[in-house]
Amino acid sequence: MRVQRIVSLAVPILFGIIVVVGLLGNLLVVIVVMANQQMRSTTNLLIINLALADLLFIVFCVPFTAVDYMLPYWPFGDVWCKMVQYLIVVTAYASVYTLVLMSLDRFLAVVHPIASIYVRTERNASSAILVTWVLIVLLALPVLARHGEVKYTFSSIEHTACIFLDRDQKTRPDGYNKPAYQVTV
Numbered sequence: 001m002r003v004q005r006i007v008s009l010a011v012p013i014l015f016g017i018i019v020v021v022g023l024l025g026n027l028l029v030v031i032v033v034m035a036n037q038q039m040r041s042t043t044n045l046l047i048i049n050l051a052l053a054d055l056l057f058i059v060f061c062v063p064f065t066a067v068d069y070m071l072p073y074w075p076f077g078d079v080w081c082k083m084v085q086y087l088i089v090v091t092a093y094a095s096v097y098t099l100v101l102m103s104l105d106r107f108l109a110v111v112h113p114i115a116s117i118y119v120r121t122e123r124n125a126s127s128a129i130l131v132t133w134v135l136i137v138l139l140a141l142p143v144l145a146r147h148g149e150v151k152y153t154f155s156s157i158e159h160t161a162c163i164f165l166d167r168d169q170k171t172r173p174d175g176y177n178k179p180a181y182q183v184t185v
Contacts (some may be wrong), residue, residue: 008070015066022058026051042125043109046102049129053094060087074162078149081162085147086140093136101128 029051033044064084068074074081105125108116149160 004072011069012066015062015069019058019062022054022062026055026058030055040122042105042120042122043102045122045125045129046098046105050095050098050102053091053098056087057091057095060084061091068162072154073159074149075160076162081149082144082147084162085164086143089140089143090136093140094133097132097136098129101125101132 030048033039033048061084064076064080065088067076076084105120108120146165147162148165149162150165151158151160153159
C-alpha cells in the first residue's frame with residue numbers, strides 16, 4: 001500500500017514534467033524547421049517526423065498512462081484502452097523507424113556523398129516517411145484486438161484494468177500464439 005501511494009503521487013509529477021518539456025521541445029523543433037525555408041532538408045524532415053511522433057506520444061499516451069498508475073482502475077472505457085495501447089505501439093515504432101531512416105540518410109551522405117545527392121531529396125524523404133507511417137499503422141492493427149478493459153475483484157471491490165488480453169489454449173483454441181504476437185508487433 002505504501003509503494004502504491006508513492007507511485008500514485010510520484011508518477012503524475014514525473015509524467016507532468018515529461019509532458020511539459022516534451023511539448024515545448026518538440027513544438028519548438030517543428031516550428032523552427034517549418035518557419036525557416038533554408039532549414040528544409042532530408043535530415044530536418046526526418047527530425048520533424050521524429051518530433052511529431054514524440055508529440056503524438058506525449059499527447060495521446062503519457063497522460064492516460066499516468067492516470068493508469070494513479071488510479072486502481074481504468075476510467076476511460078474499453079475503446080480508449082485499445083486506442084491508447086495502439087497509439088503507444090504506433091508512436092514507438094514511428095520513432096524507431098524514423099531513427100532508422102535518419103541512419104540510412106546519414107550513411108548515404110557520408111559513404112556516397114556525390115551519388116546520394118539524387119536520392120536524398122525532400123520528395124524521397126517525404127515518400128519514405130509516408131510509407132513508414134502507413135506500414136506502421138497497418139501492421140500495428142493487431143494491438144487493437146489484443147488489448148482491452150477487464151473487470152476483476154480485489155478486496156471485495158470490482159475494478160477495471162486496461163491490459164493485454166492473455167488467453168491460453170483452454171479458453172482460446174484458435175491457435176493464438178503470444179510469443180509470435182510479441183515478435184511480430
